[in-house]
Amino acid sequence: MENQGNINSIPEEKPVLNFIEEIIESDLQTGKNGNRVHTRFPPEPNGYLHIGHAKSICLNFGLAKKYHGKTNLRFDDTNPTKEDVEYVDSIKEDVRWLGFQWDGEYFASDYFQQLYDWAIQLVKDGKAYVCDLTQEQMSEYRGTPTRPGKESPYRNRSVEENLDLFQRMKNGEFPDGSRVLRAKIDMASPNMHMRDPIIYRILHAHHHRTGDQWCIYPMYDYAHGESDSIEKITHSICTLEFEVHRPLYDWFITQLGIHHPQQIEFARLNLSYTVMSKRKLLQLVQEKRVMGWDDPRMPTISGLRRRGYTPESLRMFAEKVGIAKRDNVIEVSFLEWCIREDLNKRAQRVMVVQNPLKVVITNYPEGVEEELDAINNPEDESMGVRKVPFSRELYIERDDFMENPPKKFFRLSPGTEVRLRYAYFITCQEVIKDENGEVVELRCTYDPASRGGNSPDGRKVKSTIHWVSAQHSLDVEVRLFERLFLKHDPEETEEGEDFRANINPDSFTILSHCKAEPFLKSSKPLDHFQFERLGYFTTDYDSEKENRLIFNRTVSLKDSFAKG
RNA sequence: UGUCCGAUGGUGUAAUUGGCAACACGUCUGUCUCUGGAACAGAAGAGUUCAGGUUCGAAACCUGAUCGGACAACCA
DSSP states (O other): OTTTTOGGGSOOOOOOOOHHHHHHHHHHHHTTTTTOOEEEEOOOSSSOOBHHHHHHHHHHHHHHHHTTOEEEEEEOOOOTTTOOHHHHHHHHHHHHHTTOOOSEEEEGGGGHHHHHHHHHHHHHTTSEEEEOOOHHHHHHHHOBTTBOOOOOTTTTOOHHHHHHHHHHHHTTOSOTTSOEEEEOOOTTOSSGGGSSOEEEEEOOOOBTTTBTSOSEEEOHHHHHHHHHHHTTOSEEEEEGGGGGGHHHHHHHHHHHTOOOOEEEEEOOOOBTTOOOOHHHHHHHHHTTSSSSTTOTTSOBHHHHHHHTOOHHHHHHHHHHHOOOSSOOOBOHHHHHHHHHHHHHHHOEEEOEESSEEEEEETTSOTTOOEEEEEESOTTOGGGOEEEEEEOSEEEEEGGGBOSSOOTTOOSBOTTOEEEETTSOEEEEEEEEEOTTSOEEEEEEEEEGGGTTSOOTTOOOOSOEEOEEETTTOEEEEEEEOOOTTTTOOTTTOOTTOOTTTTOOTTOSEEEEEEEEOGGGGGOOTTOEEEETTTEEEEEOTHHHHHTSEEEEEEEOSSOTTOOO
């Protein structure tokens, strides 16, 4: 680097702007919205939020924060047949948990009256009409992307007739599906969405907020832009598939002559090996193939939370994947890197043995116990130390012993000396087996002078292993989850393959013979730990319900899913 | 046989709008450590989908192609 060493020539840190920030900054410069930035996060309450929504949440709230603006939370509840209050509650909880606080909280249903009045205005202006075509006829008349559509025979009804019919639609005089209100635009438009799109449909359905007050409901395209406009949103950010809808978004607002937010599209998040379709996730829940929306295998925010992901890690992930218009597929390993990065700095270390092997220290006095100091987090001294009990009988990890070790194996084997972390050097003297030849116990000797983990003679050991004192140990249950859809990369899923193939309520590994430090007794749901050498774990909600300690593995210490 | 979008190391995003293609993750090498694929130090890796054109100069502008995506729900 030519600038090295010369402090004066170090270039100023250039802020890296994504294309949306560029639009906002340019609007700010021209004073387009009176220097206001107002975004919104507009989920439909028809399911739980997933990691893809997290990207959108971080974007919208992040932008508002960066430009000292505001962000609304708006529920796009225009289809009562799919929506429910359970979902609005979960959405609020998830957004809050992610660390964001919205300025306004609204529902599209708050605007039903205004939307209706505007529809009347469109009818009066001759820009909307009631159409009696059946669904089949309408799709026939609509044409195809390569062939223009043709006009509905009802297209030229008089304003009076339209007004009358629309009011009677509203009054519940017609059955579902019998008529719709359509915008009068252009049946020959190359953009299918401009071929006289439907504005209102008849739906005699109970709405979770407005009850039975309405039996006609606005379509997304009609309700969304207007809702943005009512809330004086400046930048309406959505995903790429709505790009084709933008002309329609603009059309309604222009016809109505109301505040005009700018719709900006960005590429949605795709995660390798992960199914993110709400419809499919709902299917898993309904078929009870998972414990619920918050099953630790689910890519939902609540599932990730229960699995031990932190808001910080998700925010870091969202920031690092960036914002662009190009389709992308992010490796799940990258998400896992983010959570390791975060947890490495803050997770309390604790020794847990997943597959215990008994070790007896033959030269350690019986009936004696002592407490040794263990560091809570080598990455963060301020987390302090704790006491770990030590006694004559211990458990170590079965994998940490090999009777006939290969060359690179430095852990315990007959005759070798290793360090018990924070404790003593021990040497394996004898291997005890059962009648099947299985190793059931090790007899070792310890060096009393190596207390704390170092020998005064400066002798080195090749390895340090973790352990727990048998009599003090806690029995805990550990759940190991795979990624949700291990073999199904959305890119590679073959046609006809069932994405639910290996998802079952109990299709994860439960280790029920784990031995842990007594320290864990006080752990509460969603506490984060690093079980030394084994990975990051979090206490499951079920611990309280079932009155025993259950831990979910958030992620292993290493990337066991590395490409290959 | 339509319209609209997009294409930059293995991955994801940049490139002050025409001026030496940068950052992060991953990969590799080394050091260190009382867990560790942690930490620390270093290296390799793209000439920007292709073919033309404009220009002193193109990832960027123009033309044509190729590949990928979106759009034909009374869903959002």
